[in-house]
Amino acid sequence: xxKIILVIGLVICGFIGLxxxxxxxxGGSPQIQPKKNQINSSFKNQHTMKTQNKFEFPPLxxxxxxxxxxxxxxxxxxxxxxxxxxxxxxxxxxxxxTEMESMMIGDIFRNxxxxxxxxxxxxxxxxxxxxxxxxxxxxxxxxxxxKLSEAIIDTYSSFDEFKKQFSDAGKTRFGSGxxxxxxxxxxxxxxxxxxxxxNPLMDIAEKKxxxxxxxxxxxxAYYLKYQNKRPDYIDxxxxxxxxxxxxSRYENALKSLSLK
Ligand SMILES: [Fe+2]
Numbered sequence: 206x207x208k209i210i211l212v213i214g215l216v217i218c219g220f221i222g223l224x225x226x227x228x229x230x231x232g233g234s235p236q237i238q239p240k241k242n243q244i245n246s247s248f249k250n251q252h253t254m255k256t257q258n259k260f261e262f263p264p265l266x267x268x269x270x271x272x273x274x275x276x277x278x279x280x281x282x283x284x285x286x287x288x289x290x291x292x293x294x295x296x297x298x299x300x301x302x303t304e305m306e307s308m309m310i311g312d313i314f315r316n317x318x319x320x321x322x323x324x325x326x327x328x329x330x331x332x333x334x335x336x337x338x339x340x341x342x343x344x345x346x347x348x349x350x351x352k353l354s355e356a357i358i359d360t361y362s363s364f365d366e367f368k369k370q371f372s373d374a375g376k377t378r379f380g381s382g383x384x385x386x387x388x389x390x391x392x393x394x395x396x397x398x399x400x401x402x403x404n405p406l407m408d409i410a411e412k413k414x415x416x417x418x419x420x421x422x423x424x425x426a427y428y429l430k431y432q433n434k435r436p437d438y439i440d441x442x443x444x445x446x447x448x449x450x451x452x453s454r455y456e457n458a459l460k461s462l463s464l465k
Contacts, residue, residue, distance in 0.1 A: 260331070285338070296328050317408055317409060318408050318409050327402070329404055341446060346445065349452050383398060385398065388417065
């Protein structure tokens with residue numbers, strides 16, 4: 206009888222041991238799983254890191270081929286890994302050892318005229334590309350819902366007219382730059398474009414505002430697939446606009462204005 210109990214005990218212990226070993230292998234050991242309050246604490250730490258302004262090169266929010274066939278895999282891969290990364294690296298070099306290392310990017314933009322051209326170009330290149338990747342996704346397009354939709358119709362009469370004006374801003378931007386949908390300090394929507402890596406948050410912007418949606422109209426954003434046909438790239442862009450992100454930016458921008 207004692208032997209039977211001993212064998213059953215060893216089998217149970219062995220099973221528990223194997224289960225534990227598997228969970229550790231799978232990264233799921235119950236002993237190293239964070240509790241809910243620990244997860245919340247992690248988020249708080251991340252938030253603190255942001256307020257301490259540790260500039261990070263953010264991961265691409267989707268796979269390189271996610272925007273196919275509208276924006277091709279090779280373009281996204283080179284654009285993100287080479288162009289965007291170079292702006293980030295050059296931005297980090299440009300602010301090294303300066304007061305800007307501890308500043309929020311919005312504060313740098315609000316004072317951009319005081320800083321060297323390398324900061325203007327590379328902080329813009331860093332921020333603008335991050336903003337651009339975030340306002341696209343696979344299987345997107347369509348049109349926004351809710352308050353943003355109402356604001357677009359109120360301002361531009363129709364969604365098609367809004368698309369036309371935004372597209373025209375991108376098509377007619379001479380040389381390299383960006384087209385933007387923004388809200389001004391009264392909460393009113395407006396469309397504009399900026400040259401090079403400038404953006405509407407910068408104090409040198411012709412018209413300043415809070416950006417909601419952008420498109421990169423530098424040749425490197427479309428040349429491999431569309432060659433010199435920038436209008437075709439802009440037409441295709443509407444199929445990958447992440448309206449959920451744009452609507453969320455709109456809501457946040459309205460809230461920030463109401464806090465002023
Ligand atoms: Fe770009």
